[in-house]
Structures are given as structure tokens and as C-alpha cells.
Amino acid sequence: MGSIEIKHLKLIDTIDQVGTLKRAAKKLYLTQSALSHQLRELETRLEIRIFHRVNNQLVFTPAGKAIREASEEVLERMHALEGTIQEIKKDDIRDYIHGYSDEETARLNDQAKSISQILHWDSKWDKESLILEAGCGVGAQTRIIAPLNPESSFVSIDLSSKSLKKAKESIEENNIENVTFKKADIFQLPFKDAHFDHVFLCFVLEHLSRPMDAVKELKRVLKPEGTITLIEGDHGSTYFHPDSENAKKLVEAQVTLQRKKGGNANIGRELYPILYDSGFCDITVSPRQVYVDDSKPELVEGFIKNTFTAMIKGISEEALAQKVVDKNELDAGIQDLYRTAEGGGTFCYTFFKAKAKKA
Numbered sequence: 393m394g395s396i397e398i399k400h401l402k403l404i405d406t407i408d409q410v411g412t413l414k415r416a417a418k419k420l421y422l423t424q425s426a427l428s429h430q431l432r433e434l435e436t437r438l439e440i441r442i443f444h445r446v447n448n449q450l451v452f453t454p455a456g457k458a459i460r461e462a463s464e465e466v467l468e469r470m471h472a473l474e475g476t477i478q479e480i481k482k483d484d485i486r487d488y489i490h491g492y493s494d495e496e497t498a499r500l501n502d503q504a505k506s507i508s509q510i511l512h513w514d515s516k517w518d519k520e521s522l523i524l525e526a527g528c529g530v531g532a533q534t535r536i537i538a539p540l541n542p543e544s545s546f547v548s549i550d551l552s553s554k555s556l557k558k559a560k561e562s563i564e565e566n567n568i569e570n571v572t573f574k575k576a577d578i579f580q581l582p583f584k585d586a587h588f589d590h591v592f593l594c595f596v597l598e599h600l601s602r603p604m605d606a607v608k609e610l611k612r613v614l615k616p617e618g619t620i621t622l623i624e625g626d627h628g629s630t631y632f633h634p635d636s637e638n639a640k641k642l643v644e645a646q647v648t649l650q651r652k653k654g655g656n657a658n659i660g661r662e663l664y665p666i667l668y669d670s671g672f673c674d675i676t677v678s679p680r681q682v683y684v685d686d687s688k689p690e691l692v693e694g695f696i697k698n699t700f701t702a703m704i705k706g707i708s709e710e711a712l713a714q715k716v717v718d719k720n721e722l723d724a725g726i727q728d729l730y731r732t733a734e735g736g737g738t739f740c741y742t743f744f745k746a747k748a749k750k751a
């Protein structure tokens with residue numbers, strides 16, 4: 393006996409719903425003769441009639457009824473499966489280069505903690521503001537900015553349920569009570585126009601292929617006169633001592649891989665034009681340089697080793713797979729990055745913090 397295909401199940405299900413081949417063809421965007429052909433094909437394969445024609449209507453035979461009953465269940469399950477796949481796709485965000493591992497969670501937390509003073513000494517907004525944090529990840533920045541603004545309320549969103557779960561746990565562990573979390577896409581925010589007093593975003597635009605569209609959507613949900621804060625890095629600002637061609641090659645490899653995924657690891661320098669072209673006014677950009685030497689052991693550990701080098705190590709497999717570096721260059725580059733964290737080594741990296749107002 394020949395096999396029944398999904399297209400046959402869809403056809404039978406549709407005929408059951410609309411009663412005639414003509415209406416089924418219209419519903420499925422096919423010609424009537426194509427549908428008749430599919431029907432005949434199935435009857436031939438199964439060697440049994442599926443319908444009787446009664447007064448121009450198609451009436452199921454017992455075999456037809458059996459197929460219709462099964463098709464309902466199969467199509468429902470397929471529909472559910474498609475929904476599940478969409479959810480998985482959204483959760484994993486293929487384009488997010490750093491992934492969602494426990495190591496990455498630790499790295500984001502180390503990054504936020506080690507440079508919190510440099511980035512957040514001025515992350516204080518008007519009291520009683522409603523603040524949207526876009527792309528909160530595991531809540532590494534949320535944990536810092538929410539307590540700095542105890543009289544304001546935060547709505548922190550991310551596309552990853554996994555990260556949101558970790559963020560919620562972290563906020564609860566720290567007894568922070570002015571944050572609610574929501575799964576949402578920056579490009580399609582589930583909020584009405586002019587809803588928030590302030591929007592905050594940190595280390596997210598660098599991963600997006602359409603950063604300006606994201607910023608425009610963030611602008612939509614801001615109240616007139618509302619303000620926005622964007623913080624992004626720029627790998628072009630990385631330099632260190634002792635200098636190393638292999639280490640520089642690894643930084644460049646990260647830039648290349650991120651570009652291949654549609655992102656931009658050098659986006660810090662573009663924050664002003666992005667905000668300007670998105671129609672914001674009163675734009676100010678403040679470069680925040682992290683400079684590390686032996687006299688700053690916390691930054692040696694928290695920034696050079698646990699943030700920057702950890703980030704580069706995190707892309708090792710992909711860099712090798714994509715042949716942007718070879719194994720020798722990779723090992724030597726990582727060793728040289730660690731060398732900058734040892735006696736006499738120094739390291740510089742610049743973040744950019746931009747603020748602007750919705751006219």
C-alpha cells in the first residue's frame with residue numbers, strides 16, 4: 393500500500409471543513425484540477441474510495457472518515473510542533489554569538505560587577521520613573537541599576553526564557569523588589585506608544601543586524617521628553633601591553649564572527665549616529681575607558697581575565713571551525729591575553745555610554 397502524505401491530510405481536512413472541491417481549492421490557494429489529482433492519487437495509492445459524490449457534495453466513505461479523524465489529530469500535532477520550534481528558535485537566538493551557557497552567565501555577572509562604577513555612577517533617573525530595560529539577559533545590569541533607582545519601577549525584557557529565569561532568581565536572591573520581567577522581542581515590544589519614562593539597554597545592539605530598527609521601536613514606547621541610555625563596547629578600542637599579534641588576531645576574529653552573524657562588535661563608536669538618525673535629540677556620548685594595571689587587582693581578575701579573555705575563549709571553537717584562526721594562533725593569543733594580566737601588563741578597553749531625549 394502506498395503512503396499517505398501530509399498534503400493529503402490537509403486536503404481531506406479542508407474538504408471536511410468547506411464541503412466541496414471548489415471551495416477547498418480556493419482555501420488552499422490551489423487549482424481545482426490539482427486538488428482532484430491529489431485526491432485521485434491518494435485513492436489509487438490506497439486502492440480505496442475516500443469520497444462519494446452526492447448532489448455535488450463530497451461525502452466521506454468509511455475509509456475517508458478514518459483518514460479524516462486521524463488527519464485532525466496529526467495536523468493539530470504538527471501545528472503544535474511548529475509553535476514549539478518557533479519558541480525554541482526565539483529562545484536560542486541563533487545570532488547571539490555568546491550563547492546562554494553557565495560560563496556566559498558568570499562572565500556577564502563578572503563584567504557588570506567589575507566595571508559597575510565606571511558604567512553606572514550616573515545611572516540614576518528621575519524618581520518614580522517607569523523604566524524599560526531592553527535585553528536584560530541574566531539580570532547582571534538589572535542587579536546594579538534597580539537598587540540605584542529604588543523609587544522607580546523597572547520592566548526588564550529579554551527574548552530568552554532561560555536568561556529571564558536566571559535574572560528573576562538573581563533579583564529575588566538580592567531582595568530587589570522594583571523589577572518585573574517579561575519575555576519580549578525588542579523589535580516588537582508588547583507595550584503601547586509613549587508608555588515609559590526611560591529606556592535602558594546595555595550590550596545588546598552589538599548583536600542585532602538592524603540596531604536602528606531596534607532603537608526606533610524603543611523610541612516608540614518612550615513618552616515625549618522621555619530619555620534613553622545605551623551602553624555598548626567597541627573592540628576596536630582594545631590595546632594592551634605586552635603587545636601581541638596573536639592576541640590582536642583573536643580580537644579581530646571575534647569582530648569577524650560577530651559580523652558574520654549580523655552583529656557589530658565595534659558599534660560603540662556608532663551610538664551617536666544611530667540615535668541621531670533615529671530622531672533623538674540632546675544626544676551625549678561619554679566614552680568610559682577601562683584601564684587596568686597591577687595596581688587594580690580587582691579589574692585584573694574581573695575584567696582582563698573573567699570578562700575579556702573569557703569572552704574570547706568563549707568563541708574559540710567557532711573561530712577554529714570557521715577557520716578565522718588556527719589552533720596555534722588561538723592558544724598563543726589566549727596565553728598572551730592572560731600575560732597582560734600578569735606583572736607589568738596593562739589593558740585598555742573603551743565602552744560608550746550614550747544618553748538622548750525623545751523630542
Ligand SMILES: C[S@@+](CC[C@H](N)C(=O)[O-])C[C@H]1O[C@@H](n2cnc3c(N)ncnc32)[C@H](O)[C@@H]1O
Pocket residue numbers: 485488490500501504526527528529530531532533549550551552555576577578579593594595596599
Ligand atoms: C550580551 S547579553 C547582555 C545582557 C545584559 N544587558 C547585560 O549587559 O548583562 C545580550 C542579551 O540580548 C538579548 N537579545 C538579543 N536579541 C534580542 C531581541 N531581539 N529582543 C530581546 N532581547 C534580545 C539576548 O537574549 C541576551 O540576553
